[in-house]
Amino acid sequence: MADRKIEIAPVTSKGDLNAFIDLAYRLNGNDPNWVPPLRTDMVELLTPGKNPFHEHARMQLFLARADGRVVGRISAHIDELALAQPAERGMGPGTGNWGLLEAEDEATTHALIARAEQWLRDEGMTRVLAPISLSIWEEPGLQTLGFDHPPMVMMGHNSPLYQAWIEQLGYETAKRLLTYDLRVDNGFPELINRIVASGERNKRIHVRKVDKSRFAEDAAIIIDILNDAWSENWGFVPFTETEKAYAGEKLKPIIIESANMIAEVDGEPIAFMLALPDLNEKLKGMKGSLYPFNWAKLLLWLRNPQCNGFRVPLMGVKKQWQNSRLASQIAFMMIEYIRRVAVSQYGIKRAEIGWVLEDNQGMVAIADAIDSKVNREYRIYSKVL
Template identity: 60%
Template sequence: MINRKYEDGGVTDVLARGAEIVIEPVGDKRGREAFVDLGRAFSDRLPHFVPQIRAEQIELVDPAKNPFFGHARVQLFIAKQGGKPVGRISAHIDELALAMPAEQGFGPGTGFFGYFDAEDESIARALLAAAEAWLVGQGMHRVLGPISLSIWEEPGLLVKGQDHAPMLLMGHHPAHYAGWIEAAGYARAKTLYTYDLDITKPFPPLVQRIVQSGHKNARITIRKVRKKDWDAEVATILGILNDAWSDNWGFVPFSPAEVAYAGKKLRPLIFEDLNMIAELDGRPVAFMLTWPDINAALAKIRGKLFPFGWITMLRWLRFPKGAGMRVPLMGVLKEFHSSRLASQLAFMMIEEIRVQATSKYSSTRGEIGWILEDNQGMVAIADTIQSKINREYVIYERSLG
């Protein structure tokens, strides 16, 4: 039996057997660094995990640097047992998510947990209880997670696909976390998929015919992203994204500060011939982003830039030969969603990217995702190009009475 005592936003769990578990709120720079380092220590145990750059991870939980904090309330917690760190969790409330319609997944009264790691189930329960207590204290009546921190960063818990390394910005978690979260009273809210694709093979004849038909249409232009006009291109892409995804489950619009931040962060990973904008009569109506998988380089340097890791990274960023390719985002303006044009533009962009990736970068593998389980349009596209589900993530929910 676990007795819970809530104090100052934290929780102390006294177990009938074993040492006391103390959950401490994190509130300063040293605490945030300890929070990140604890997560890195947990992740380092996992087969196929790829260490990320520590400074980048610390920046994501720094209110002074991550613009997510401009519209969010966040509390980080570290669990200790016998004075030793044994787990961590975040509790957060996104004001933009609160403003969304409830039928789209978030809405009024919905908070989140994320950055979830625990040594055992009793510690997991204590951490979840701490996050829930903080959210209730902030007026929330429902919790979703894990989402770390924004829905656009690393949503969901990996429940299938631990047998291979994740690509860039994809979470990697041990399989037993799912059982602990479900045992604490959480149910599946939504499942997200990523799809694996052998890009050395031509697409099926049906797709080839659709692509060829599109190229014969003088109204359609598929062009590369122009880095010399980077700020304008970012605005175009995110404008399409905010329109195309606006009815999707879990959608939260990007704030202007987040647009600028994302543009700056992503620029080094943007290779013009791997990112496409589709125009209809000269008007941008669709886009597809593709990132070479930097995790392959990070694995070599174990996430450490110094003393010599930066050399490996610079070489990779100049020319990522043989890199896997991840398609994290695509969108078509909502006005075209029920038309044949939407899928045609998607096929045209992905075919152009496939050709560039294989011919110029010697790539052999692509990954598309994540994709919502009930996004029928994107699931149909993934099925038509004969890609296969290779990773499954779950976002859980629970009512807070």
């Protein structure tokens, strides 16, 4: 096995693209905690003209073959918006990425990463942050903790073998991304209840649910807050106008109005919190396909999603309000309102918050205050090219 010849070639045809996508299903099919993504979503992710990421990025996909078989895959990509960010915030000039790694063994992994690195060098990059698949807003990082349970919606899951294989190549941890698990059916500590009650007496604060009848407008409000709130965070890359519309269109089918919040102070939207039902529970048995009848099952489920958990993937508070008492109060109010809906309407017992940057002191403090515990960890690695 170690002596076999591994050939790395760029994806240049529809057949190659299908092989690139199919490999993940073959290599992970026996992992009970891997959730097969929909093939249609994968095609959309990788296709310029369908995914607006490609409007400001360039990408090359590679396949590894040995003995006539596909044995690995990787993407190499450069995000022009990421290049424009300050270097001290993680991205910045000269920083490229690779991602979507799948490989049968260590030798294949090393050959694929070497080829991705060479492509990045040829494109003028001097540093790599990886894995990022494809945008920081999609599935960033390599899972390094929590392999004993499946990920929630929009989170990745990979072989635990990859960590050592990647680190052997000189990759060092740039940042850890954490997810927090918490029980929600028994409520939160009394201190949190008092903070929420105090916020409810404050006439300046109004927390409202997202309105799906004007969802495009509310989605734009949310992403505008996000662009402002996260603008100084490590790894931040702004959403474009096209991506705002695209994100709204993708999220709308799985948004539950009463479980997603926008907070206003004196009538101005300053914060938001999103909570999504764990779509992965439904996707797990579909094997990546909506046909012949899975599409109907999924549509029916989305009308009244019954699942074991909700995930809070994103929240944000405008910069001018961050580190204020009012901001933390609003955060606890939104969490409590979402908890009430999740428990009373959907019978949810647990929720997940994340991902959260390991050094995001505000979010870590909130997670600790509601008695949540880290249940998964992802790492983004860095290497000088």
